[in-house]
Amino acid sequence: MERRKFLNSVAIFVPFGTALVGFLGMGIRFITPYKREVERRIFTIHLDELKLNATQQFQDLRGKDLMLVRTSDREVKAISTTCTHLGCSVHWQADKKQFFCPCHQGIFDTNGKVVSGPPPRSLDSYRVELEGDNVFIYFMDKPSDNGI
Amino acid sequence: MGFKNWLQTSFPINEEALVSISSEPIPNHLKRWWWALGGTPLILFLIQAFTGILLIFYYVPDPDKAYESVKYITFTAKFGWLIRSIHRWASNLMIATLLLHMIRVFFTQTFRSPREFNWIFGVILFLITLIFGFTGYSLVYEQMSYWAMKVGTGIAAATPFIGNWISDFMKGGSEIGQNTLTRFFLFHVVILPFIAILAISLHIYLIRTLGVSTLEFKRDVNEPKKTFPFFPDHFYTELIIVTIVMAILITLALLFPVSLGEKANPNVTPLHIKPEWYFYPVFRWLKITNLEVGILGPIFFILMLFSWPFLDRLFEKYFPGKEIGFWIGAGGLITINVFLLWEVFGH
Ligand code: HEM
Ligand code: FES
Numbered sequence: 001m002e003r004r005k006f007l008n009s010v011a012i013f014v015p016f017g018t019a020l021v022g023f024l025g026m027g028i029r030f031i032t033p034y035k036r037e038v039e040r041r042i043f044t045i046h047l048d049e050l051k052l053n054a055t056q057q058f059q060d061l062r063g064k065d066l067m068l069v070r071t072s073d074r075e076v077k078a079i080s081t082t083c084t085h086l087g088c089s090v091h092w093q094a095d096k097k098q099f100f101c102p103c104h105q106g107i108f109d110t111n112g113k114v115v116s117g118p119p120p121r122s123l124d125s126y127r128v129e130l131e132g133d134n135v136f137i138y139f140m141d142k143p144s145d146n147g148i
Numbered sequence: 149m150g151f152k153n154w155l156q157t158s159f160p161i162n163e164e165a166l167v168s169i170s171s172e173p174i175p176n177h178l179k180r181w182w183w184a185l186g187g188t189p190l191i192l193f194l195i196q197a198f199t200g201i202l203l204i205f206y207y208v209p210d211p212d213k214a215y216e217s218v219k220y221i222t223f224t225a226k227f228g229w230l231i232r233s234i235h236r237w238a239s240n241l242m243i244a245t246l247l248l249h250m251i252r253v254f255f256t257q258t259f260r261s262p263r264e265f266n267w268i269f270g271v272i273l274f275l276i277t278l279i280f281g282f283t284g285y286s287l288v289y290e291q292m293s294y295w296a297m298k299v300g301t302g303i304a305a306a307t308p309f310i311g312n313w314i315s316d317f318m319k320g321g322s323e324i325g326q327n328t329l330t331r332f333f334l335f336h337v338v339i340l341p342f343i344a345i346l347a348i349s350l351h352i353y354l355i356r357t358l359g360v361s362t363l364e365f366k367r368d369v370n371e372p373k374k375t376f377p378f379f380p381d382h383f384y385t386e387l388i389i390v391t392i393v394m395a396i397l398i399t400l401a402l403l404f405p406v407s408l409g410e411k412a413n414p415n416v417t418p419l420h421i422k423p424e425w426y427f428y429p430v431f432r433w434l435k436i437t438n439l440e441v442g443i444l445g446p447i448f449f450i451l452m453l454f455s456w457p458f459l460d461r462l463f464e465k466y467f468p469g470k471e472i473g474f475w476i477g478a479g480g481l482i483t484i485n486v487f488l489l490w491e492v493f494g495h
Contacts, residue, residue, distance in 0.1 A: 032313070033321045062323075065415045081415075085439060086302030088295060088417040102419045103299055104435040120439040145321030 037140045044068060047133040050076065055092060055110075060139045066126060067092060067099075068135070069110055078126035078137045079112045085119040099123065173375035174382050175362040186249050186355075189277075190348065191390050192242040195397070196280075199235040200337065207287065209333035211326055214289040215411045222408055233401035239281055241397070243426045246274050254477050257460075258361040264457035266358070269351040271453045276344050281424060283336040289329070294412035295421055297324050297332070303434075306443045324414070422491070429487035432494070 044058050045068060056068045058078075065081045081089050081099070088103035098115060099108040107115040112123030127138040206225055208217040221228035250270065253259055259267035282300055286293045301324065305315035320327025362374075376382070410418075423431055434442040452459070456473075463472035 031317065031320075033316050033319070033327065035316075035322070037322075059415075063415070086299045086306070086434070088298060088421070089415055091417070091419065102417050102421050103295070104431075118434060118436075118438055118442060142322040145323075145325065145327050148326060 033145055037142055039138055040141045041129070041136050041138050044078070044135045044137055045076075047074075047076070047130070047135060050135075053110075055094075057092070060126075060137070061141060065089060066137075066139075071111070074130060076128050076130070076135050077111065078128050080124040080126065082124070083119060084114075084121050084123060085117070090123070170379040170383075171377040172356065174378050175360055175375055176373075177362070178360060178382065187386050188245040188389060188393065189242050189249060189273075191386070191393055192238045192245065193344065193348070195238045195393070196235060196242065197341065199231050199238070202231050203235060204337060209287070209329050211289060211329055211412070214287065214329060215408075218288050218290075219408055222406070229405050230398075230401055233405045234397050235284075236406045237397050237400045237404075239284060240424070240426075241393070243277055243281060246277055247426075250274065251481070254456075255474070256361075257473070259457045260460065261457070262358055263354070263361065266351060266354045267457050268454060269347050269354070271450075273344065273347050273351065274453075275450070276340055276347065278426065280336065280340055280344075281426065283332045283340070285424060286332050287329070287336060288408070289412045290409040291412055291418050292409055292421065292423075294324065294414065295417050296423055297328060298417075299423075301328075303443060306439055307447070308443075425488070425492075428491035429484045432487045432491040 040061065042061060045056060047070075050056055050068060050070045052070055052073070054070055058066050058068055060066060067079045067081055069077045069079060071077055079099075081092075083090050083101040083103065083106055085101065085104055085106050088101050090099040090101045090106070090108065093100050097110055099112070101107070101117065101119070104118050106117035106119040108119070108123050109115050112125060114120075114122060129136045129138070203221065206217055206221050206228070208214055218232075221232055223229070253267065253270070259270075282296065286297045286300075301315045301318050304318055305311050307314060316322075318328065318331060319325075320331050422428075430446055433445050437445065460473040463470075463476075
């Protein structure tokens with residue numbers, strides 16, 4: 001009799017448990033967004049337009065700001081203006097030659113290195129490629145998350 | 149068969165049970181206003197439900213339209229400004245009264261056995277209320293909303309182990325956008341209210357079954373009865389509080405109606421950025437610590453809150469009579485206030 005009761009409850013709970021786990025799993029999968037990224041190469045600027053040590057604001061295809069800095073004759077840096085602390089966007093302060101984050105007062109130098117404040121690492125930079133005098137950057141394009 | 153008989157047959161009501169439920173005896177010390185603080189957040193919660201449902205009539209959870217719909221509510225819809233102002237002010241008062249309620253429970257030590265669970269449900273309610281504040285603030289989709297979402301999801305992402313999943317879950321994608329707003333809206337108007345009602349019910353159920361802890365004040369010793377009935381005595385007290393709360397809300401809404409900042413601009417963080425006052429201590433903490441400590445601090449604080457009844461018991465066991473719990477509480481409270489004031493006056 002005992003054995004029968006046990007088998008009965010196994011027969012009820014195992015399928016029930018499986019169905020429940022399946023349903024919950026389906027829900028969790030559904031609400032977890034995709035991670036899709038495509039690398040794209042875009043033209044930004046012609047070297048003549050960017051003097052040595054000058055900076056130029058630019059937007060990638062998704063409308064996100066980045067900063068172009070010509071650090072030497074044939075070297076351009078493309079620095080992301082998204083703060084590495086908690087994601088605010090930094091302001092370029094031309095007079096002090098630094099990036100300032102208003103959220104928790106993080107400060108970065110022209111190369112994106114942390115000068116002071118809570119940010120844990122330098123500002124991210126985009127990979128840059130010079131083709132003749134044309135400056136290209138590579139950026140990670142993230143497609144829309146709900147098809148709109 | 150009269151109407152009453154028919155009703156009694158088809159919709160039986162147990163009158164005795166009704167009387168015994170509603171006239172639960174309440175210890176005398178609850179006549180003091182300080183002890184009625186638990187009821188005030190409940191009243192405010194109901195006011196939030198009422199004004200919140202009204203706001204949904206016009207609010208549109210779409211990044212391109214949310215701001216305009218709030219603008220419409222504020223400047224065009226009949227009484228929209230008042231409803232929105234009351235909703236905003238009640239949220240602030242709700243957090244303020246919850247803090248007072250927690251402080252009262254903490255320092256009268258009524259979280260002690262057998263009321264550990266009630267303290268825990270209380271902490272859950274407090275956190276839910278903070279999340280209500282955060283998600284609600286974001287729905288407006290003004291500059292501060294957007295950057296609050298940004299920093300909020302950033303904090304979530306920096307949480308050890310599960311951080312990335314939580315942050316993706318909040319954003320619903322790689323950037324803040326439509327999915328994020330949908331999710332915040334869903335939480336603010338469906339999921340959080342559901343959890344809050346559940347937790348409030350459990351909280352009140354436990355108060356009813358365990359009883360409110362009795363404290364005797366010197367002045368009450370000579371009173372003939374130790375208790376008074378919930379209905380009508382305490383019920384009337386609560387009605388008076390409801391009326392006063394509504395008067396305070398209307399006054400605040402008239403004197404300081406809510407405004408509307410600039411529309412969210414994902415590229416430009418405003419130079420002067422501050423969250424709501426109840427996040428000031430955390431905000432200041434994030435400024436003065438590095439990222440890891442900045443995140444671990446609040447997590448540690450929340451864990452302390454949850455385990456407090458048990459920690460307190462350990463302190464009492466190993467250091468009896470030293471009131472360690474009291475000193476930790478007092479120290480914590482002062483620290484939080486210092487951080488809060490620092491953020492108010494510092495920059
Ligand atoms: C929506 C939020 C809340 C509501 C509606 C609520 C409501 C109440 C009410 C009506 C009481 C009866 C006694 C009194 O008025 O003080 C009470 C007691 C209590 N509350 Fe809350 N409360 C909330 C949040 C909290 C929080 C955040 C905490 C602590 C972290 C907490 C901990 C307690 C405890 C331990 C008691 C029992 C105290 C005793 O028996 O003396 N509650 N609550
Ligand atoms: S987000 Fe830039 S300093 Fe915190």
